[in-house]
Amino acid sequence: MRKVLTILSVLALVSLAGFAQMKYVTVMHGWPGEQAPAFQKIVAAFEEENPDITIIVEVVGRDRPALLATRLAQGNPPDLTPHPWIGTMKQWADAGQIVDLTGLVDTSDINPALVPIGEYDGGLYGLFIFPNVKSLVWYNPKEFAANGYNVPTTWEGLQAVSEQIIAGGGVPWSIGLESGAASGWPGTDWIEDIILRTAGADFYDQWVAHEVPWTDPRVKDAFEVFGDLFANNYVLGGATGALTTNFGDAADPLFLDPPAAYMQKQATFINGFITDHFPNLVAGEDYAIFPLPGIEDDATPDGSIPLLVSGDVVTVFNNRPEVIKFAQFLTSEAAANIWSSELGELSAYVDADPAQFSNPITRQAQEMLLNATVSRFDGSDLMPGEVGAGSFWSGILDYVSGIDLDTVLENIEASAQDAY
Amino acid sequence: MAGKIPESYGENPQRRVRERWVRAFERSAPGRLTLGIGRAIARRFRSVHWNSWAFVAPALLLIGFFLVYPTVMTVIRSFFGRGTTLFGPNVEFVGLTNWKYVFTNEIMLTSLRNNALWAVLFTACTVGFGLTLAVMLDRVKYEKIAKSIIFIPAAISMVGASIIWKFIYAYKPAHLDQIGLLNGIVVALGGEPLGWLIERPWINNFCLIVVGVWIWTGFCMIIFSAAYKNIPRALLEAARIDGASEWRVFRNVILPLLGPTAGVVATTMVVQVLKVFDIVYVMTNGNYSTEVIANRMYKEMFNYNNYGRASAIAVVLLLLIVPFMIVNIRRFVSQEGAR
Numbered sequence: 001m002r003k004v005l006t007i008l009s010v011l012a013l014v015s016l017a018g019f020a021q022m023k024y025v026t027v028m029h030g031w032p033g034e035q036a037p038a039f040q041k042i043v044a045a046f047e048e049e050n051p052d053i054t055i056i057v058e059v060v061g062r063d064r065p066a067l068l069a070t071r072l073a074q075g076n077p078p079d080l081t082p083h084p085w086i087g088t089m090k091q092w093a094d095a096g097q098i099v100d101l102t103g104l105v106d107t108s109d110i111n112p113a114l115v116p117i118g119e120y121d122g123g124l125y126g127l128f129i130f131p132n133v134k135s136l137v138w139y140n141p142k143e144f145a146a147n148g149y150n151v152p153t154t155w156e157g158l159q160a161v162s163e164q165i166i167a168g169g170g171v172p173w174s175i176g177l178e179s180g181a182a183s184g185w186p187g188t189d190w191i192e193d194i195i196l197r198t199a200g201a202d203f204y205d206q207w208v209a210h211e212v213p214w215t216d217p218r219v220k221d222a223f224e225v226f227g228d229l230f231a232n233n234y235v236l237g238g239a240t241g242a243l244t245t246n247f248g249d250a251a252d253p254l255f256l257d258p259p260a261a262y263m264q265k266q267a268t269f270i271n272g273f274i275t276d277h278f279p280n281l282v283a284g285e286d287y288a289i290f291p292l293p294g295i296e297d298d299a300t301p302d303g304s305i306p307l308l309v310s311g312d313v314v315t316v317f318n319n320r321p322e323v324i325k326f327a328q329f330l331t332s333e334a335a336a337n338i339w340s341s342e343l344g345e346l347s348a349y350v351d352a353d354p355a356q357f358s359n360p361i362t363r364q365a366q367e368m369l370l371n372a373t374v375s376r377f378d379g380s381d382l383m384p385g386e387v388g389a390g391s392f393w394s395g396i397l398d399y400v401s402g403i404d405l406d407t408v409l410e411n412i413e414a415s416a417q418d419a420y
Numbered sequence: 421m422a423g424k425i426p427e428s429y430g431e432n433p434q435r436r437v438r439e440r441w442v443r444a445f446e447r448s449a450p451g452r453l454t455l456g457i458g459r460a461i462a463r464r465f466r467s468v469h470w471n472s473w474a475f476v477a478p479a480l481l482l483i484g485f486f487l488v489y490p491t492v493m494t495v496i497r498s499f500f501g502r503g504t505t506l507f508g509p510n511v512e513f514v515g516l517t518n519w520k521y522v523f524t525n526e527i528m529l530t531s532l533r534n535n536a537l538w539a540v541l542f543t544a545c546t547v548g549f550g551l552t553l554a555v556m557l558d559r560v561k562y563e564k565i566a567k568s569i570i571f572i573p574a575a576i577s578m579v580g581a582s583i584i585w586k587f588i589y590a591y592k593p594a595h596l597d598q599i600g601l602l603n604g605i606v607v608a609l610g611g612e613p614l615g616w617l618i619e620r621p622w623i624n625n626f627c628l629i630v631v632g633v634w635i636w637t638g639f640c641m642i643i644f645s646a647a648y649k650n651i652p653r654a655l656l657e658a659a660r661i662d663g664a665s666e667w668r669v670f671r672n673v674i675l676p677l678l679g680p681t682a683g684v685v686a687t688t689m690v691v692q693v694l695k696v697f698d699i700v701y702v703m704t705n706g707n708y709s710t711e712v713i714a715n716r717m718y719k720e721m722f723n724y725n726n727y728g729r730a731s732a733i734a735v736v737l738l739l740l741i742v743p744f745m746i747v748n749i750r751r752f753v754s755q756e757g758a759r
Contacts, residue, residue: 045521063722065722065723066718066722066723069504069721069722069725070722072504073504073505091725094510095504136598180702180705181701181705181706183705184707236593237591237592237593237594238593240591240614240615240618241592241593241617242593243615243618243708244590244591244615244617244618253596260593260596365552385723385724385725386724386726389723390719390723390724394707397707397708398707401620401708403620411526419724
């Protein structure tokens with residue numbers, strides 16, 4: 001009996017010693033779809049370089065904010081998480097729940113225009129990794145060519161193309177606002193793009209920081225520009241169609257035979273959804289992008305088209321050397337290249353060469369990202385959760401389903417006064 | 421007593437040593453104090469059923485810790501402000517602000533209205549259909565199969581059922597193929613498809629209530645069926661021989677005898693429906709005027725990080741349910757007493 005016990009305890013000690021050598025980093029991310037395998041490849045690349053560190057990945061869907069809130073309250077959050085919620089990141093920083101990465105992580109690999117987005121109150125709390133350009137209109141070039149539609153470069157041109165499509169018996173826009181518990185967020189992207197193009201980037205910053213109220217006439221105008229799409233019957237299925245179509249399915253009508261719609265405004269990530277639903281389509285030939293045209297000429301100082309971007313920043317909860325190492329790796333060229341080549345997505349790498357992307361759409365979007373003189377981060381992600389992930393979303397849904405615009409804006413304003 | 425144990429301690433020296441220690445303690449001052457207190461307590465609780473309390477104590481402690489203590493803390497927290505911790509440097513006392521919000525905010529009033537709608541319609545339908553099905557299926561040849569089919573939805577999770585019905589209510593523009601069953605039928609009959617979950621304020625609420633009724637009717641039917649089968653056949657035969665029509669038999673014989681069961685089932689269903697969350701969260705997330713209290717509490721707590729308001733809403737939910745719990749328990753106690 002004693003001998004057995006001795007052997008068992010020696011084995012236990014040896015395995016414990018081996019255990020102690022292995023370091024663990026827990027990551028929680030919210031990419032349940034096509035992006036998860038790409039992230040796994042990044043994890044595998046890191047583990048190959050660092051055999052003594054094991055990454056444990058947790059994939060969570062749209063309820064990640066709730067899960068993170070409970071884990072933080074318990075005191076065992078994941079070591080790091082990539083996320084787009086800058087507003088919530090600021091709340092975490094205020095509560096002292098995340099690590100200030102100044103001096104711990106070298107940000108020289110990140111595109112300098114993108115680094116400030118993760119900074120707050122003098123500290124660096126988020127490392128910008130996977131950017132998305134949002135001001136893109138996706139269209140079917142073959143259909144455009146077949147019907148003689150020109151790719152518009154001005155807002156009047158866009159309206160003209162829409163009228164042409166209507167005259168030809170089609171419907172110009174496909175809009176998908178449904179997204180489960182997050183329904184309404186694609187509409188917020190529309191409003192943000194329109195505000196950048198009508199009221200300018202400075203007003204945009206004031207609006208996001210709630211220095212101007214939601215009832216400001218310029219905000220109301222932006223909503224009305226969006227509402228005009230529905231009023232003119234430019235949207236597939238009208239309000240009901242937009243409200244019941246999931247954002248991931250909204251690009252599908254463009255590729256039916258005959259197409260049910262011709263244009264969709266969405267970010268770069270929709271590329272993965274299109275290839276998933278229609279594996280035989282070729283980027284650039286069967287589907288392509290053009291930037292959403294400007295509306296007012298004086299919205300930007302140099303007359304260029306403003307760019308709405310979003311992306312994920314990496315926030316670290318627990319300060320341990322292996323966690324910092326993995327965070328650093330995520331900003332590196334290797335990780336950015338894996339992400340870009342797997343998904344056709346953009347790279348935040350400072351020296352990213354657009355020519356390296358095989359996907360022409362990614363090339364075009366990357367060039368837009370590098371050349372844009374006026375770019376702003378997604379507003380609803382910058383606002384506090386009660387507005388940016390609450391009343392703004394439901395405000396869009398209410399407005400599209402026919403509620404009076406003034407009432408909608410007053411409701412959002414009331415919740416914003418509570419939240420800020 | 422250090423040192424060697426004397427030989428005179430005999431067979432079991434350890435036991436003898438222990439006994440001497442105990443006697444010495446009993447004679448000392450702290451020992452006499454302890455024993456005195458112990459005897460006083462024993463006298464006071466002489467008539468207590470120690471066995472019964474010993475059996476119940478673990479469960480009581482668990483409930484006390486996991487239920488009573490959080491409830492008290494929630495009530496206290498509802499008087500404090502936003503924040504994600506129970507108490508702390510960022511959390512300030514706000515008095516009745518959260519309570520004022522709960523009873524005056526437009527969205528909260530919509531939620532209360534919706535919960536009332538659910539309570540009335542859902543309970544009426546589940547109890548009504550359950551009773552009708554129990555009585556009618558009793559006379560049918562394939563009773564067991566029919567009852568199983570009706571009971572199957574009760575075995576599906578609420579979330580699973582919500583996803584199924586989300587597909588049934590799905591909408592596609594008129595000129596495209598409908599993937600939703602309901603719109604498919606409507607279009608096949610020559611109508612225009614409708615966004616069932618978008619039409620506010622009554623159609624989408626009814627559609628959600630239908631899902632709840634679909635899940636829970638089987639449960640009510642089973643309980644009514646058991647109670648119905650307990651009615652002596654002789655009573656029904658006697659009524660029929662006396663010339664009563666089937667409807668009279670149902671109304672005057674069966675219903676009164678099933679009254680107590682109906683009461684229990686109804687109160688159980690009301691308690692269930694007041695906390696409805698999964699169906700609303702999955703299908704519309706409370707948008708389009710379908711908001712309910714439980715969903716509001718979830719949003720305030722996890723999405724908006726406002727524990728104060730979430731606590732106030734939770735207490736409101738508790739207060740709504742308590743009367744029905746009291747009715748249920750009173751009936752249970754009187755039934756037990758009558759045995």
